Amino acid sequence: AQSVTQLDSQVPVFEEAPVELRCNYSSSVSVYLFWYVQYPNQGLQLLLKYLSGSTLVESINGFEAEFNKSQTSFHLRKPSVHISDTAEYFCAVGYNYQLIWGAGTKLIIKP
């Protein structure tokens, strides 16, 4: 069965510092991987996706994630966070046109 693990429920980081949010998945079939972001009191927004091709994918607001098949990981990184990045981040793996979700990681930016 497919599953997604986000080990960190919260990640505190100082503003302008780098951050990595970890995501590991288990899947025995072709993987489609996603990161979504949920700002306070809002729905989820697609941040970036890996469907095929280049293993490094980037978003328009400076986040990137790398698909690592051997480590079954899809960690999310940003070299310098801003206060506006405060949100909860969800990793998901696509299976049979559904999404299997991680538990989410709250990114807390300290001024």
Place this chain on the structure above:
Amino acid sequence: EAGVTQSPTHLIKTRGQQATLRCSPISGHTSVYWYQQALGLGLQFLLWYDEGEERNRGNFPPRFSGRQFPNYSSELNVNALELEDSALYLCASRGTGYREQFFGPGTRLTVL
């Protein structure tokens, strides 16, 4: 292009009542998904509709039900409301052949 819309934004009910939540997908999307996001419990999959048919449901009791209309909009019904049904209910839509889902802003259901 309009995104996924949900109504109402907020809904307050008392225990035992019924709640009806509505979702309009992105134009051209035929799949609609419903999720429950209760405090501290992450995203829990409720229902998946595609082309008017229920394709899958999550581990929820039968008092959670829904339907998809010919225009692909969808309705989630929760009967015999319980206090623990209080949550943010999110709807998402997906285009045919695509993998990603696009979410609406959610309906906040409060059961008193």
